[in-house]
Amino acid sequence: MNASSGGEVRLTGISKTYGSFTAVHPLDLTVPQGSFFALLGASGCGKTTTLRMIAGLERPTSGTVLLGDKEVTGLPPYKRPVNTVFQNYALFPHLDIYENVAFGLRRRGVKSVKKQVDEMLELVQLGGFARRKPQQLSGGQQQRVAVARALINHPQVLLLDEPLGALDLKLRRQMQLELKRIQTEVGITFVHVTHDQEEAMTMADTVAVMNAGRVEQLGAPADLYENPASTFVANFLGQSNLIEAEITGKSGGDLLLKVGDGRLALPAERCSARSTEVGTRVLAGVRPEKITLAHADDTDAIDDGRNRMNGTIVDSSFIGVSTQYVVSTPACPELAVFEQNVERDHRLIPGAPVVLHWNPAHTFGLDAGQDIEAGTADLEADQ
Amino acid sequence: MPVVNWIRRHLVVIAGALALAYLILPNVVVMVFSFNNPTGRFNYEWQAFSTDAWTNPCGVADMCDSLSLSLQIAVYATVGATVLGAMIAFALARYRFRGKGATNMLIFLPMAMPEVVMAASLGTLFLNMRIPFGFWTILIAHIMFCLSFVVTAVKARVMSMDPRLEQAAQDLYATPAQTFFRVTLPLAAPGIASGALLAFALSFDDFIITNFNAGSTVTFPMFVWGSAQRGTPVQINVIGTAMFVVAVLCVLVGQVLGSKRKARA
Amino acid sequence: MTAVAQAPAPVKPADPERSPAARRRRRVPYLLLFPGLAWLLIFFVAPMIYQASTSVQTGSLEKGFKVTWHFATYTDALTEYYPHFLRSVLYAGSATALCLLIGYPLAYTIAFRAGRWRNVLLVLVIAPFFTSFLIRTLAWKTILSDGGPVVSGLDTLGLLDLTSSIGLTEGHRVLATPLAVVCGLTYNFLPFMILPLYTSLERIDPRLHEASGDLYAKPLTTFRKVTFPLSMPGVVAGTLLTFIPATGDYINAELLGTTNQKMVGNVIQSQFLRVLDYPTAAALSFILMAVILVMVTLYIRKAGTEELV
Incomplete structure (x- = not known):
């Protein structure tokens, strides 16, 4: 045609x-x-x-x-x-x-x-x-x-x-x-x-x-x-965890971030913040499905190179292919985590202490000068 | 007490039925008295059964002339009011322009005004302009007061039409004229038809405005009015009954056809 | 990935608001409006203005009329014809109330209780229109005739004594009394009440009745708290459509009443067509308009529905 x-x-x-x-x-x-x-x-x-x-x-x-x-x-x-x-x-x-x-x-x-x-x-x-x-x-x-x-x-x-x-x-x-x-x-x-x-x-x-x-x-x-x-894009397209962070230094191609009392690494080319100078505040983002959830007892088994945060499970909902957790951490009160239901760890119930960890390459950085809630569900729902 | 209970449960329906009877009763009386054979000049009291009036409906002087005059005026007034009214309705429903509020007000006023006021003022104008009363003054008056009703009916229809249908036509290479004749007009047809029907009914049955603007010209309602003073021929009832029966039959046929079409769908 | 265009060649900025096509489009509504509005301006607005000037003219048909700012016509008309105004408002008001009282159950029945008979009932409500209303009004002369079944029935029940005692009827007759005129007005304008009532009732979701019942409302409470408030637009439209034309009507008073039941419409008609006193007819028309305007405004305020106008 x-x-x-x-x-x-x-x-x-x-x-x-x-x-x-x-x-x-x-x-x-x-x-x-x-x-x-x-x-x-x-x-x-x-x-x-x-x-x-x-x-x-x-x-x-x-x-x-x-x-x-x-x-x-x-x-x-x-x-x-x-x-x-x-x-x-x-x-x-x-x-x-x-x-x-x-x-x-x-x-x-x-x-x-x-x-x-x-x-x-x-x-x-x-x-x-x-x-x-x-x-x-x-x-x-x-x-x-x-x-x-x-x-x-x-x-x-x-x-x-x-x-x-x-x-x-x-x-x-x-x-x-x-x-x-x-x-x-x-x-x-x-x-x-x-x-x-x-x-x-x-x-x-x-x-x-x-x-x-x-x-x-x-x-x-x-x-x-x-x-x-x-x-807006991070929240409107799928779901994102956005964590307020501060740049503390550089190591190789990565920016080092301070989040609450923890540290994260973020590939410099994945940061769209206006400045990457030390001391700049940024938003560190990670998609819920990129995060792995481990019980606090298994902390030792986690590889060294991964970003990690400690927290407590607040809520979990089973939705078939996956389980969605809400985890409270010192840096961020509500982090979403999606775990595939392959092998379910029965210790992961509300109240359990957990460690969240993910590949630093999956972290993205956003300018801190914007509305962290932009594009979340309530905007989407009025159609 | 089952009877009392039944009445209580159906109180609304019983009241509704009584109201309907109140509405229909005069039509029944008109029909029955079209078979009367009155002794005096007035046909208000039942005397004897007769079909004389039905076999000789035009037997009264001037009645059938007035009837045909009324039909003629109603047709012209309907055409005039429908064309002018539909144009206004399209402008109001589909365009934004300055003076829309004032236009809406001007359309609304004739419907909100007692007929006798409009009738007297138009009559005063004709009188002072030395325009002779007759066919043309009646027609002008009828188009004037039917106009607003047509606008209202057509506007309601056009407003309820999805503007995307006309946009779709334009998107599919229809020029504005083609869009109007191929899409807008066919879709607005039911509104235009009901506006036209309303105009016809209003014009045909109008008395007050005609009374003030007819001079010595006699339409059918004027004839009936005059006969109420001089004497009511039975033929009036024949005409009234015939119109009633024909109209009800039309509506029923329309309903049956409509439901058949729906059944096929 | 960005996709910002490099514009090819020089692209002149479009100014769509000033193109000839746009100007033509802006003219369209005025062209559509012109003939109809001109008609209304010449044959509706102009006569009103003309009549306003007529109402302050003096003179006679032979010598011609002149504007003399003779406002006394208004005061004279009011002092002479105030009983007719009073009667107009009273009769039209009673007829409107009766229409609401009689029309509501019928509209309700058609909207909620009629099932598959709904269309048939609607046709029956409209059907009387097909016979000229003058003929139908004359039929009331037969129905209410002295000694007829209706009147003797009412008499036997003692109702006529009751209505006579408050001046609605006289002796043992109904015809040629205020009751006959109100009855005729009610009859003539009833469909104008029923149709808007039906339209607004029909829009009410029947589940609202069920919800109300579910929330412990008795049927009567449901009607008072749910159905009636929701039908208010129909009530307002219906009462206006009934009251306004009824106030100006002179046919029912002429055909079913006597000189003692004459309304303003009758006076205007006879001043215009028989007495040929055009200034008085004009002044009466304006007073009537003012009376209606005041009453309608008060009513709409009270009913709280201003979206009608």
Whole structure:
């Protein structure tokens, strides 16, 4: 299918203000041709506004939108070679599935649409549903109609605005793979807006994390996850333990940190704090699943080179594949630890004294001058 | 006491049924008295059964002329009010512009004002402008007071439409004109239809405003009004009953068709 | 990884607010509004202003009218016709209260008790509209006729003695008494009460009733504390839709009453169409509007629903 040039989206200095409210601060962004690009953020972060400016449904207050080398900033939506899969799909209730899918072709004056529509309905596995009305289809089927209706036009870019938001969890996982398959098959640039970090990481090659009208960080999912550059990204993408620390010295490629009365090592290249001078306060971060939990009696068995902290288990919840512990340490009252349930140590119950230890290479450093709570669950929940 | 208990449990329904009877009773009386054979000029007391009025519905001088005039005015007023009203409704529901609050107020006022006040003031204007009362003054007045009701009905419908449907159409290469005719208008059709029906009913049945602005022109309600003074022919009841039966049949057929369509879905 | 663009060629800054397309788009709503609003301005607002000036004019049909700022027309009209105003407010108020009393059980039944009969009942509520309301109002002459089943029934029960003693009826008749006029008004405007009531009742989640019962409320308490407060928007809309037109009505008083039951509407009508005293008709119209405005404002304050306007 169509994968011609021009699928690159280039935003330069684009911004949107409504009265005194700035939805999107001036923003530069390039989405490479053929990529699956996700805009991730909580509701109200400006991700949908950004998408709508690409679609032409919103006029930017400043800046330009380029598709390939063509500037489209002033073009109305019906003159742009992009199509959108809308939130809640926006299928025309007065038209059947066939006419919904054929809508774009007909508007562009294509005479014989039957072959293309039939093919497209096959692609999304809805061959037998052509004459049904949208409201007679299930949520997952409607979602696929919305994708078919957009893709049939061979857009240079397909925009997806929370396309899976209305589906239940199981169906959502299934449709994520389905969309990924379709994208690989047609090779079109996909720009996907979502508030679900797992969805963004599963599907996209590149994720841009947005917060309060700005892109906080942009990169491959694994890269973002392992090397968050801000507390927002660290907390919003997965879960992080952030520990207040102070730089006390350097040793090889590592920064040495003082945490409460303990010490940690942090690879210097994984620290995004503005300064790495001795005496600087930083936030040392580590993902809960990187931490190993040992009972205090087994302290001697831990390798010397590992970061370690002493603490007491406050709470443990068994969730099948893993057990999640909350551990209280002198430096940090609530550290999260995820342990795979391979061999369970029955001494690890609330009240037990424990040692947390992890590979120093898994530690990341953040500037201490930001909100340590930014991007935690309560922000995520209001979608 | 099971009877007392039953009554207590169904007290609301019994009161509701009585209210319904109160609403329907006059229609029943109108229907029954369309078969009366009154002795005097007035058809208020039951005398004897007769189908004379039904076999000769236009047997009264001028009645059927007034009926056709009323239908004519109602059709024109409906078209006028629906076109003008739907345009206003679209502007109010889909655009932001200066003076929206004032516009909403202007639409609301005619509905919140006693008809007799509007009737007298419009009549005063026509009188002073020396515009002769008649067909055109009635039509102008009817479009004026039906307009607000159409706006309200259409606006409610358009507001409840997902704006993303129109955006989707634009996204799928429909120009603004195509978007309007292919998506907006078909989706708004039920609202426009109910607005038009309301306008038709209001115009056809209007008396007060017509009374002040008709001059010597006689619409059907004016004819009935006059006959209440001069003498009520049985044919009035025939027309009333026929309209009632036809309208109820239309509604019932619509309901059956609607439920069939739902069953097929 | 950063993905900041190097802009190709010179990209001129877009100024979307000033493009011709945007200007055209901004004009669209005004073009849509113009014909309809012009109609209302010419045939609704202008007549109101014209009538305001008429109300302070003096003169006669033969010699023509002139603006003389003759405010005495207002005081004269009030002193001469205050009983009619009083009657209008009284009759319309009673009819509105009766509509609420009669309409509520029916709206409630349709909303919660009708099951699959709901649509049929709704059709029955609207159906009377299909017969011209003048014809239906005349039917009340038959229903309330002297010695008819309704009147003799009421008489046998002794109810007519009761209503006579408070001046609602006279002797053994109902027709040509205040009761007949109120009865006609109630009948004519009942659907305007029932439909908004039904709309607001229908929106109430029936589970709220169950929740209330679950929390130890008796059915009557549930009604007082849950159902009725939630139906307030319908109550307010219904009473306004009933009271305003009922106050200005003159048809029921004319057809079912006598000169002793005439309301303001009757006076305006006869001043305008028979006496041809246009200044008095205009002044009466404005006083009527003012009376209604004051009462409606007071009522909305009291009912606490201002979202209607």
